Amino acid sequence: MITTGVAVIGFGTVGAGVVRLLLEDGARLAEATGCRLVLKYVCDIDLKRKRSVAVPPELLTDNVERVLADKGVGVAVETVGGTTFAVDLMKRLLAARKDVVTANKAALAKCGAALFAAARAAGRSISFEASVAAGIPIIRAIRDGLLANRISAITGILNGTCNYILTQMSCTGALYEDALAEAQAKGYAEADPALDVGGEDARHKLAILAGLGFGANINLEDVYVEGIAGLQPADIAYGAQVGYVLKLLAIGRCAGGAMSLRVHPTFVPAGSPLATVSGVNNAVLVTGHAVGDTFYVGPGAGEMPTASSIVADLVDAAMGRARVTFESIAWLAGRARALSVLPMSDIRTRYYLRFDVLDKPGVLGSIAGALGRHDISVASVLQHEPARPDSVPLVITTHRAREGNVAHALDEIRRLPIVNGPAVRIRMLAGNGEGEE
Amino acid sequence: MITTGVAVIGFGTVGAGVVRLLLEDGARLAEATGCRLVLKYVCDIDLKRKRSVAVPPELLTDNVERVLADKGVGVAVETVGGTTFAVDLMKRLLAARKDVVTANKAALAKCGAALFAAARAAGRSISFEASVAAGIPIIRAIRDGLLANRISAITGILNGTCNYILTQMSCTGALYEDALAEAQAKGYAEADPALDVGGEDARHKLAILAGLGFGANINLEDVYVEGIAGLQPADIAYGAQVGYVLKLLAIGRCAGGAMSLRVHPTFVPAGSPLATVSGVNNAVLVTGHAVGDTFYVGPGAGEMPTASSIVADLVDAAMGRARVTFESIAWLAGRARALSVLPMSDIRTRYYLRFDVLDKPGVLGSIAGALGRHDISVASVLQHEPARPDSVPLVITTHRAREGNVAHALDEIRRLPIVNGPAVRIRMLAGNGEGEE
Numbered sequence: 001m002i003t004t005g006v007a008v009i010g011f012g013t014v015g016a017g018v019v020r021l022l023l024e025d026g027a028r029l030a031e032a033t034g035c036r037l038v039l040k041y042v043c044d045i046d047l048k049r050k051r052s053v054a055v056p057p058e059l060l061t062d063n064v065e066r067v068l069a070d071k072g073v074g075v076a077v078e079t080v081g082g083t084t085f086a087v088d089l090m091k092r093l094l095a096a097r098k099d100v101v102t103a104n105k106a107a108l109a110k111c112g113a114a115l116f117a118a119a120r121a122a123g124r125s126i127s128f129e130a131s132v133a134a135g136i137p138i139i140r141a142i143r144d145g146l147l148a149n150r151i152s153a154i155t156g157i158l159n160g161t162c163n164y165i166l167t168q169m170s171c172t173g174a175l176y177e178d179a180l181a182e183a184q185a186k187g188y189a190e191a192d193p194a195l196d197v198g199g200e201d202a203r204h205k206l207a208i209l210a211g212l213g214f215g216a217n218i219n220l221e222d223v224y225v226e227g228i229a230g231l232q233p234a235d236i237a238y239g240a241q242v243g244y245v246l247k248l249l250a251i252g253r254c255a256g257g258a259m260s261l262r263v264h265p266t267f268v269p270a271g272s273p274l275a276t277v278s279g280v281n282n283a284v285l286v287t288g289h290a291v292g293d294t295f296y297v298g299p300g301a302g303e304m305p306t307a308s309s310i311v312a313d314l315v316d317a318a319m320g321r322a323r324v325t326f327e328s329i330a331w332l333a334g335r336a337r338a339l340s341v342l343p344m345s346d347i348r349t350r351y352y353l354r355f356d357v358l359d360k361p362g363v364l365g366s367i368a369g370a371l372g373r374h375d376i377s378v379a380s381v382l383q384h385e386p387a388r389p390d391s392v393p394l395v396i397t398t399h400r401a402r403e404g405n406v407a408h409a410l411d412e413i414r415r416l417p418i419v420n421g422p423a424v425r426i427r428m429l430a431g432n433g434e435g436e437e
Numbered sequence: 438m439i440t441t442g443v444a445v446i447g448f449g450t451v452g453a454g455v456v457r458l459l460l461e462d463g464a465r466l467a468e469a470t471g472c473r474l475v476l477k478y479v480c481d482i483d484l485k486r487k488r489s490v491a492v493p494p495e496l497l498t499d500n501v502e503r504v505l506a507d508k509g510v511g512v513a514v515e516t517v518g519g520t521t522f523a524v525d526l527m528k529r530l531l532a533a534r535k536d537v538v539t540a541n542k543a544a545l546a547k548c549g550a551a552l553f554a555a556a557r558a559a560g561r562s563i564s565f566e567a568s569v570a571a572g573i574p575i576i577r578a579i580r581d582g583l584l585a586n587r588i589s590a591i592t593g594i595l596n597g598t599c600n601y602i603l604t605q606m607s608c609t610g611a612l613y614e615d616a617l618a619e620a621q622a623k624g625y626a627e628a629d630p631a632l633d634v635g636g637e638d639a640r641h642k643l644a645i646l647a648g649l650g651f652g653a654n655i656n657l658e659d660v661y662v663e664g665i666a667g668l669q670p671a672d673i674a675y676g677a678q679v680g681y682v683l684k685l686l687a688i689g690r691c692a693g694g695a696m697s698l699r700v701h702p703t704f705v706p707a708g709s710p711l712a713t714v715s716g717v718n719n720a721v722l723v724t725g726h727a728v729g730d731t732f733y734v735g736p737g738a739g740e741m742p743t744a745s746s747i748v749a750d751l752v753d754a755a756m757g758r759a760r761v762t763f764e765s766i767a768w769l770a771g772r773a774r775a776l777s778v779l780p781m782s783d784i785r786t787r788y789y790l791r792f793d794v795l796d797k798p799g800v801l802g803s804i805a806g807a808l809g810r811h812d813i814s815v816a817s818v819l820q821h822e823p824a825r826p827d828s829v830p831l832v833i834t835t836h837r838a839r840e841g842n843v844a845h846a847l848d849e850i851r852r853l854p855i856v857n858g859p860a861v862r863i864r865m866l867a868g869n870g871e872g873e874e
Contacts, residue, residue: 002765021585021727031772032652033584034765129582135728137582144581145566145574147470148458148748215469273734276713290458290745291572291736297710298731308727311585319765321758328439328471328756335468 003036004318005072009064010079011044011051014103017307018077020053035318041067068096075317077310078102087111094122099317101310103130109204113217116332125326127313132205133158133282135305136298142213142286143329149288151213154252158205160280160300161189161196162228162248167278170245173233188280198227199263206250210261214254215331216339224262224344231265235354235424238395239267242380245275260342267352267428345404350428353396356420359389363418374409376401391420440473441755442509446501447516448481448488451540454744455514457490472755478504505533512754514747515539524548531559536754538747540567546641550654553769562763564750569642570595570719572742573735579650579723580766586725588650591689595642597717597737598626598633599665599685604715607682610670625717635664636700643687647698651691652768653776661781663701672791672861675832676704679817682712697779704789704865782841787865790833793857796826800855811846813838828857837867
């Protein structure tokens, strides 16, 4: 039986879940995995706040130096969060020859390469299953299960808050603001929801999955991001009429030595498995050259789902598997591939466009003509009998077109006298992720 | 860089896929994983048959003794199949101190404990990601990713042939025989489809998943099995009218030290993720106490999806992770839990019942009365205006009831003079797998 001392640093919601699993399931875990994880420290600057789990007082400390100095701690869980203290702490833990387990997506997305280098320098590992899609073992799927594949596409619903809001808007026709307020009332959205609804959280997670799947270091600035704020129920309803469901997708593609990386609202065909993922769930569709499409769904947040993945990583570290993985897999071991990044203007995808036009002869011809001049081919047109002659919604979906061309065409159309204001432009997923570009 | 000699024994479809990946992607795999897999032998009794991949002639052999004697072979792939020669071969390979990778579900389901013991005795490992759901890394998900959980439910669509046939019957109203013939014409069903349509293949796979997930050795005889032969389009249509989709499900449950294990046609609520899995895909829904539900979908058969999982196992063996896993995880390491098995008659689930009745007063009362006397509560009734007075279909769905009670009630009803012949009885899934029993 392997016995390993564990410290949990950061006693918030997720930290409490980890502590609960270690205390309540420790004996069963030891029997099931051959690894006894002995909780030695629960460390937080605030030890007074009430938690959901009772911890023997002798394990509590507000002094992280005690953890760093204790050679009996083999693995430390970092659940502090953020990219300043937490990153520095992880480096110090590694230097003190402790394996690190973290759920900190921001730290990995922004400082991953430096953290991995610190782990290698110390001969230790960093494990981060919980950093993406909480309870879904998607890191293991891509890193271990699918490693025989050239991964060409990773398409994910990686933010449960956004998926909840969009699901509510789709099902009830609610306004964005009302769906957000409901998500906040249910605890699915933070008081300050900017990181979620702005797409930044999904961006961090895509950077991690793409790094692992494509084997390249990702600059976060190379990941295009557009959030869900301001999306209108009308577009969700029109999309449904032509067979599409609106999701915030994180899309990574890799072909011919070039990646494209983007997070934005996307119309997904109703027949795609991604369209069926509702509420706060997360999902990832991975395409590999040998396996084809595999699809993973599960809880993308929450105390116990996140703790489930952290404890899996703790066992992996205690067993010694984490270090073997870290030394072997190219991206972790410092052998990142050099891949170029396709500029957003060169992306080719499908588009949903909604114009607000006047009810006059020649309107459709002018707009279709402008699209055609920019090499944009119309796939479908939706225009109902007008209710008001001065404001008629005209919905057009396109075949694959170059993003830059679409931008130019929309600029041109916006200046037409028959059009009121700028068009709504929402990208569409073609098929289930394969061959989108 | 780790370098490991590999032998592929059994040069059929799957063996050819493995050979193709090793030959075509060997250099990339070495770079990506830090493990160079050197193909040393491709062994088969028939070397003349045309294959889909060209192998350097010096690698081909029909003499397995050469593989066994070569200390340069670190890992052997068994893709011979069957439970006689293949099981003996795996034991000899292990005794010759080679790690083994296999896709042989029948061998694992019937002789798993003996094979694991042989691996332990030799200080080696057996890996079998490809044995269940081919390309989906479901073994790793349960074994590694979800190991912090007490797994209470595993619910799978584990046979692509059956799922294809049922999908066709649902979509086109085809007869079972016609859908089977179409599956055979497309290469999705064998000329002798008995193992697939009889449920035996899914039974083997459930035994493996339940063994791993619940940590117990499974006697195959304890897994109830009922296939899809003879299912009628009428029942699929009536099921659809009350909101259910028919699937062949493999269902494992574990609670309070007792398991229930069964493979049978099952009506799945249209809102369940399992209902959306169509065609030859496989899917598994796993429920754990910490993570909740996670769901996995992907190709359940085929040359390259199966090879994808076998090569992942080869890398795992070459890295040394496979052996660490094998020594640690209780079920593999010989520390199986002693769990009892609930007899089928004690299962509690929901039922779809179709009676062929006469159009006479008192019919519904007689049937409902008989159900009630056996503690079976009616959830819904579907009876259309009769087309023929001597043969009226009456469809009843029940709340959860004991299987034994349902059998007794159906026996009693069958003897009523107002009923033509035995009822159709199809079990239903309550919810998404949680709390079904």
